[in-house]
Amino acid sequence: MSNFLFLLLLCVSSVFLLLSQIQAATLPSDINALKAFKASINPNSIPSWSCLGSWNFSFDPCSLPHRSYFVCGISCSPDSTRVTSLVVDPVGYSGTLTPLLSQLTQLTQLELSDNSFYGTIPSSIFSLTSLEILSLRSNYFSGNIPPSLTNLTSLQSLDISNNAFTGTLPVTLSSLSSLTSMDLSFNKLTGSLPKLPPNLVQLALKANSLSGSLSQSSFEGLTQLEVVELSANRLTGDVQGWFFLLPSLQQVDLANNSFTSVEIWKPGNANNSELVAVDLGFNKLEGYLPINLASFPKLSAVTLRYNRFRGPIPWDYYKKVRDQNLRRLFLDGNFLNGKPPAGFFVAGGSGSSVVGSFGDNCLASCPASSQLCLPSQKPTSMCRQVYGHKPSL
Numbered sequence: 001m002s003n004f005l006f007l008l009l010l011c012v013s014s015v016f017l018l019l020s021q022i023q024a025a026t027l028p029s030d031i032n033a034l035k036a037f038k039a040s041i042n043p044n045s046i047p048s049w050s051c052l053g054s055w056n057f058s059f060d061p062c063s064l065p066h067r068s069y070f071v072c073g074i075s076c077s078p079d080s081t082r083v084t085s086l087v088v089d090p091v092g093y094s095g096t097l098t099p100l101l102s103q104l105t106q107l108t109q110l111e112l113s114d115n116s117f118y119g120t121i122p123s124s125i126f127s128l129t130s131l132e133i134l135s136l137r138s139n140y141f142s143g144n145i146p147p148s149l150t151n152l153t154s155l156q157s158l159d160i161s162n163n164a165f166t167g168t169l170p171v172t173l174s175s176l177s178s179l180t181s182m183d184l185s186f187n188k189l190t191g192s193l194p195k196l197p198p199n200l201v202q203l204a205l206k207a208n209s210l211s212g213s214l215s216q217s218s219f220e221g222l223t224q225l226e227v228v229e230l231s232a233n234r235l236t237g238d239v240q241g242w243f244f245l246l247p248s249l250q251q252v253d254l255a256n257n258s259f260t261s262v263e264i265w266k267p268g269n270a271n272n273s274e275l276v277a278v279d280l281g282f283n284k285l286e287g288y289l290p291i292n293l294a295s296f297p298k299l300s301a302v303t304l305r306y307n308r309f310r311g312p313i314p315w316d317y318y319k320k321v322r323d324q325n326l327r328r329l330f331l332d333g334n335f336l337n338g339k340p341p342a343g344f345f346v347a348g349g350s351g352s353s354v355v356g357s358f359g360d361n362c363l364a365s366c367p368a369s370s371q372l373c374l375p376s377q378k379p380t381s382m383c384r385q386v387y388g389h390k391p392s393l
């Protein structure tokens with residue numbers, strides 16, 4: 001009886017062996033690309049327990065099951081012949097990116113985030129036109145972003161933030177019509193903003209060295225755009241009315257640039273706006289506070305701190321706190337004068353629900369008992385330089 005069982009087992013297992021040999025295997029050029037990918041990574045940076053540590057080319061990468069080899073890092077097409085994603089774990093792999101990756105022509109996902117890859121992106125990568133997700137976030141990649149980036153027309157998400165990319169961006173990214181999320185923050189990019197992908201929802205280009213103005217041609221037709229993060233660059237000029245009126249806009253961070261003015265636009269236009277938060281702090285904005293910001297119905301956070309604004313705090317700002325949803329209001333570090341609307345300081349009143357600061361201005365009677373009035377106002381001598389010897393307090 002046990003002999004019979006043994007024979008049966010033998011039969012079954014040889015059938016399985018046969019089947020696995022008949023089963024389609026990974027395309028040789030895909031295997032070569034994976035071999036080259038692993039070979040260009042310093043072996044000392046590949047822990048044995050990591051995804052790449054499990055890659056053993058004595059076995060077929062795509063053939064199932066993946067019990068102890070190729071346990072992670074890749075996924076393959078249903079017929080096990082092509083590699084469709086290369087998503088490695090964040091364990092500190094250190095190496096360069098092989099140009100042979102371009103042989104993985106069915107690749108839809110390439111994610112190498114939070115490792116120590118360095119060097120330039122080989123231009124052949126930009127022939128991978130099936131690519132939908134490209135994330136190289138938090139590595140040490142350098143060099144330019146070539147115009148052939150615009151060949152990746154299937155791209156939906158691009159994240160190359162926290163690297164050392166230099167140079168200017170391609171003049172237009174309008175061919176990237178599937179791209180909804182783009183994060184190029186914390187690099188060393190220069191030049192002006194390109195014409196942006198038309199269906200973008202989230203744009204992040206924080207902490208680079210971009211210059212030039214916020215030009216309407218870059219944002220033309222971007223009806224889906226919800227989030228714009230351009231802080232800590234060298235952008236200049238006017239922030240114009242059309243920008244705030246982009247139809248889906250919700251969050252705007254333009255802090256730490258060199259913008260000089262905010263355009264006042266016609267009231268009423270903002271009635272359908274989705275705008276929730278605006279940060280224009282640490283710029284060189286001059287003139288009076290933009291009163292019409294208060295006409296954006298959903299606006300709940302406004303930061304205009306450390307600019308060169310002068311004149312009074314508009315009663316409309318107080319009204320927006322009292323009647324609507326304004327919850328954060330940072331106006332400190334300007335040259336605002338006059339008496340702030342008293343409603344802000346009524347203990348327990350609706351005006352006191354706001355978090356923020358009016359400090360470091362030229363305000364008269366900002367009660368020290370209110371958190372809003374911290375830090376203290378500028379010295380009179382400094383305010384006189386702006387308002388003359390008879391400040392209109």
Ligand SMILES: *[C@@H]1O[C@H](CO)[C@@H](O)[C@H](O)[C@H]1NC(C)=O
Pocket residue numbers: 056057058
């Ligand atoms: C790959 O697997 C083969 C067969 O099990 C084994 O002999 C070899 O040592 C393995 N190679 C590595 C690098 O683990």
Ligand SMILES: *[C@@H]1O[C@H](CO)[C@@H](O)[C@H](O)[C@H]1NC(C)=O
Pocket residue numbers: 123124125126127128148151
């Ligand atoms: C990008 O597309 C252009 C035009 O089709 C082509 O000439 C170029 O070789 C492509 N670049 C890459 C890296 O595939």
Ligand SMILES: *[C@@H]1O[C@H](CO)[C@@H](O)[C@H](O)[C@H]1NC(C)=O
Pocket residue numbers: 231232255256282
């Ligand atoms: C802007 O600059 C200020 C002062 O230099 C700094 O404290 C702040 O972290 C910066 N914010 C951003 C978003 O870069």
Ligand SMILES: *[C@@H]1O[C@H](CO)[C@@H](O)[C@H](O)[C@H]1NC(C)=O
Pocket residue numbers: 267268269271
């Ligand atoms: C916008 O809303 C305000 C307040 O509800 C209203 O008075 C004004 O007429 C509206 N403007 C337009 C252009 O619809």
